[in-house]
Every structure is written in structure tokens, then in C-alpha cells.
Amino acid sequence: MFYAVGDIHGYSDVLLSLLYKAGLINMRGAWAGGAATLVLVGDFVDRGPDSIGTVATVMRLQEEAAAAGGRVLATLGNHDLALVLAKRCPDVRAGDGETYMTFWEWIGGARADLAIPDAQVEWLARLPAMLMIEDTLVIHADSSFYADYGKTIEQVNRNIARIVNEQDVAGMAELSRRISQHQDFWVKPERTIPFLERFGARRLLHGHTPIHKLIGRTPDDVRKPLIYAGQRCINLDGGIYLGGRGFVYASDE
Ligand SMILES: [Mn+2]
Structure with a gap:
């Protein structure tokens, strides 16, 4: 259970x-979950008021x-990646003529967040793209592109991690584009089982696409x-940045 x-x-x-x-x-x-496992699907930063405090909180809770025998796990979101690249290589071309700095600002990066400490940038840059918890595969984006990387x-x-951390310029542009894709499994549900079987999983957990946009509701309706x-x-994307309250999912619900 997680x-x-x-x-x-x-x-x-x-x-x-x-x-809480x-x-x-x-x-x-402070962590009060004892030996519990909590997983966060990424997109810690951008759009909201306190990206740096959010990353600091998650690192501290981890x-x-x-120390309490529990786990806080996290995957890399496209916004987390965009901030890492804006910090590390702001003037490199991200494709279509824009730089990683302009790309990051365009998707909701706030200049004040460029004060993010290096230790937080390092932590974001080392987040895994995928995780397995019990029989559940965890990714950020609802896209099957991950399977093309291994x-x-x-x-x-x-x-x-190699593309992100070794500044593979062509690889970064490709990864930035693909981790921004949405709705693969929603539009083509038949892609789900082959994707899961490839990684030996039974279920897929993701964020990235606000639920209310898929079901034609307001963010506040999503609980x-x-x-x-x-x-x-x-x-799991409750559209918090658009006014959604968010929720905690318990896997045995
Ligand atoms: Mn996202």
C-alpha cells in the first residue's frame, strides 16, 4: 500500500x-507517516507561488x-526538467529557435525561481523518470515515449539521466519535446497494456494532464x-495550479 x-x-x-x-x-x-510510502509524480515547480519551498519540503520529507523507515519517492516532471535546463544551459537552443530560458518562461517559469539553490537543481536533475511501486509503474507524463529510452x-x-546531466544537446531537445506530450493512454487506451507489460507492471500512475480538462469539469470539482x-x-493531476484542491490517493482505496 502506498x-x-x-x-x-x-x-x-x-x-x-x-x-497533514x-x-x-x-x-x-514533520514526517508522521512512519514506514509509509508516499510517491509524488513530479512537476514540483513553475506556475505557483513557491517552487523553491516545494522542492525544499519534498527533499526534507524524503x-x-x-529516518523513520518510510519512503518519499518522486519522478521527474517536464517542468522540473525545464527549470533544470533553464538554470544549467539558458542560452542553448531548445528547438524552434527558442532557448531553454525562453522555453521555461513560456511554460510558466517565474524569474524569482532562478534563485533556486544548486542542491535543489541537482536533486531535480537526478529524479528518476520512472519508478515501480508494488505492481504499479509511476511516470509523470501520460505518454508512451518513455519506452523509447530503454x-x-x-x-x-x-x-x-545521462541526457539531462551530460548536456547532450540533441538529446535534451528531443526529451523536452517528448516529456511535454499528453493523453496517449486516454486517447488510445489500447496502448496501455503493451506499455505496462513491457515493464512488468499491472497499473500505471501518472500526472501531467489536469483531470478536469479530460472530463469537462472545473478544477474544484476534482476530488x-x-x-x-x-x-x-x-x-493524479488535480489541477492545483488552476485552483484545484488536489487530493492524496491511497492505493488500497
Ligand atoms: Mn507536467
């Missing part, structure tokens, strides 16, 4: 209140949980994950 939270986008206050209500932190914001989770993570593709896919 807990999971979708895209935070700099709303550290929303993250803290969700974790779920009993995973105490009133002072250490506190580990046959196993370890290979995919190694190849993506639980969107489970689709024959119960195989779980979308």
Missing part, C-alpha cells in the same frame, strides 16, 4: 495541507521519512483520481 500525490506546481501550502489531512505529516510539517526501468532512467483504460491508468 500514498500518491499529483502535480504540485509550487503550491507548497496545498501540499502540506493534503499531507492524510496523517503523513504533523502540525509542524530524509525524514527515510527496455527496463533502469535503462530508461539511466538514459534519461479523486481519474481511473481509466479498464482500471489500468490512474491520473
